[in-house]
Amino acid sequence: MPTLRRVSTTARRAGSSVIAAAAAGASLSAVAVVQRADAWDLEPAPQIAVDAAVGTGFPLVAVLALLSPALPTGARTLTKVLLVCGAAAAAAALTTALAVTAPDQTPWARTLVQLQSWLWVPGFIPLLTLVPLLYPSGLRPGRVWRLAAAAAVAGIVALALGVALYPEPFHGTVTMTKPVTSEPAAQALTLLAALLLVPAAVAGLASLMRHLLSSRGLERRQVAVLLSAAGILLAVTAAQGAIPWPGDVLAQAAAVVLMPVAIGVAVTRHGLYELDVAVRRAVVVASLAVCLAGLYLSLLAVVQAGLGMNTPVGAALAAGATGAAIQPLARRLSAGVDRLYYGDRAEPMVILGQLGTELADAPPDMETVPTLVCRIVVDSLRLPGAALHLDGGDPDPAAAVGETHGLTTTAFALRHRGDDLGSLVVAHRAGESELDPRDAAVVGSIATQAAPALAALHLHRQLQRSRESLVSARESERRSLRRDLHDGLGATLAGLRLQIESAQALVDEPAAGILQRASAGVGQAVGEVRSLVDGLRPPGIDDLGLARSLRLLGERTSTPDLAVQVLVDDDLDVGPAAEAATYRIVAEGLANVAKHARATRALVEVTRSDSELSVVVDDDGSGLGGNPGDPADGVGLGSMRERAEELGGHLGVTMGPDGCGTRVSAVIPLDRTEAR
Template identity: 45%
Template sequence: GPVLILLAIPLIPAAIAVAILRHQLLDIRLVVSRALLYGLLTTAVIGTYIGLVAVADVVLRNEVGLGTSVLATVVVAVAFNPVRVRLQRLVDRALYGDRRDPVRAAAKVGTQLSTAGTGLEGVPAVLCRALQLPFAALRDADGEIAAYGTAPETLHTVPLDYHGQRMGELVFGARPGERRLDPADRAVAELLAVPLAVALRATALSGTVQRSREQLVGAREEERRRLRRDLHDGLGPTLTGVAFQADAARNLLVDDPERAKELLEALRGQTTAAIEEIRRLVYGLRPPALDELGLVASLRREADRLSPLQIEIDAVQPLPALPAAVEVAAYRIATEALTNVARHAQASRVRLVLRCAADLEVEVTDDGPGNGNGAGWQPGVGLTSMAERAAELGGSCSAGPTPAGGGTVRAALPLSVHDD
């Protein structure tokens, strides 16, 4: 009856409170913020009013009557808004962190980015503490870099772009009761997106440089291993045989001159083989013709070797001084392309062009019949080798048939390469 209804009335606000807290029907932080704010304001107003009335009553007891209450009211009214603003800031900072001061939050993240050893890995934790967030994560193209807190159901993602290139994402976990990103939080996120994108870009570049260094070191060590193997397994036994043959010929020189003569003739053959092996090793490091004749003359000599194929060389004379790495790469690519034409293209004429501007451009064009169907060439060892040589210097190399028949190889090698 009526008694049960009266007893049930207090349960209604309790049920509302449970629904709000349990199912996050609204941002309870906003309710708490406003309740704390105006509770503190009410307490401050009452306390200030009572204090001013008491003080003014003592000071002005014998001079003013009604003015005491009027003075207290004026002072409270004037001080109310500044106090309210100050209290609102304190309450918001306790509940929302530094979201109303984006520069302060950005400064904290910037300090973290400059911290050696942690850097990007510590950004989510700093962000959570700065904005009172339950969760934050930083991701790049390879996956999650770092995360802090427990991810709620509602997440907000802020893209981190650098000159139009997506470098990663900054992920926020919504506060309890929030369904969307508050404009103040969005302002902080947009302010942080720029330095974080730059930091991710710098990290990516640093990783690329490190991988390049590792590849260079690996290539250098592999080349040293090859040289050691060639010297040990090829030239070493040849020179050892030369020494033994020389000793044997010396021992037989008096007793058996004919046998000694045969050994000396064999010794000459072995010596000639050793010289050829040395030349092969030297050529593998850098073709001697480049130092003796220069790039254009070396290519002309290579063209003469491929006779009867008619090869026309069109090059600016004289070429400017080229970095050694560029010169070797141009020579290797050009000779490989000419050799491929001689072996596979069934061509009668070839034109080799060398142009020098911002890059050294190498172009080899032949008049062969092509593959007959207009399809691109399947990359083999030669084409792959040419592309790798160009890529090592930061250049490019393309090869394929031409619409009119025949084929073309084009390579562009940057002249800004510095020799080690």
């Protein structure tokens, strides 16, 4: 059975190729016939050029698409429609050309007139009806679309019969009439065709619009490509009266050919790698042919004008020089087309060199490394997308560029010194079930080269997490210590002092003097404990809570010349480390405002989301004046930044929201600092 299927497929391809070749031959013959007879000025002749363009372009694209064994059924139907359109248009071109140049009204010539009068219908009308219904991957599921397609086919048949039977004279070299006509039948069939084709065309447009609106990514671009080509065709058709001959005909022929080219490009990009190869080869051949022709003609012009050799010797010199250029030109063009399709895949050293350079020039923030690696992969190899996953339990990628979701992907392990760091996942080009071995080799090399930098990032993250843990543990410990000192030692000493003072009242000198000195010593110890307690944690933060402490801080900073407003949720509940960092940042920020900003108003706003705490200190003062964010400004920005960064956050200093003053904003992640 597989053998039979292969034979059947081969026969189908051969049949399609024969039809396409015949259509192209008929189209070129039609142009040659009219050119030979110099009959371009006759009324029906210009249309021959457009028909010939359809008759050449459509079958060529159809055959290229049908060559692929992986063509989906829907796309196969679409390409068959294109083949039929092309064949019909080619037949229309040839019959029109022969009829235009026929010297007498013979029965054969009149038969040609009859044929050419309707052959344009299956060559053109499917573009308005069936092609939009079938594009890009076949008929949409549902009875409505099937009915629309059936109406389109029936309408095309009715219209072809209607225009064939319409009694219209043909103004060629001689004026001729059709052998078979019937005006009533033609009118009835044309009316029927209109009733069928108009809804089918509307359904086709609706199908395209639904594709455009409901699809994303590649499919949406496919529809956009076809609509762009259709728009150009409409514009050129509308401008026909304004363009002089032969520009009008040539422009329309070129615009018509854009339609199958657009469909071909879309189908190619939709997943036919084998077709990609064929198209690339075709582009190389076409490019080489045009280059050689251009080079020969240019050299001939130079030889003839420069050397005055308007002889066969000059032509031979130009041809010889052109011939010498064939091999290097073909090699370079092939590389150029490959680059056009697949970027620098053929030159992995260029890609690795670029990776090395960009890693060396990367900013100090190591978190940018995964994005940089993904971007190099996508930009250099023109792959649809890449994502980098680092081990550590996070299901989301550390970085992603382009699209990988929903596409076929290949993962490359990232290893350094025997440790698995994660994986680099790359999406295949549309239609490739496997990553091309050349792409795989380059991505593998990138993964190997990038692994040390990613290992450094891994270590950096571990270090940061350790630092955050240490800070959290330190703050928890300080709070615990503060509680112990305050409620334990502090309370004991205070009680002891009371007892000493009571005993002092019961005794006389010299014991009373000794007890007084003892009481003073214990009082001093109580003061030192209180000072120690206050130094361990920001004042009031554990007793009053962060919100109240910040409000008190705002009230303490307020003066008659400076109004401080603090916006913070009363129920704000964050870990001890985040509380301390927030308080210190706000305190430092307000101190800066009071000392340096010459502001009349300051606003402190603390808000939290699920994962982070945002701290903003705004003022309407004179601004920093120097380089914003530069720790060297000497106003405590460095210490504020350090407090945010030691918890994995960051701090920025910018101009105020209305263009004056200063805004200090810090973000502190909460998920890692929640240890209470």
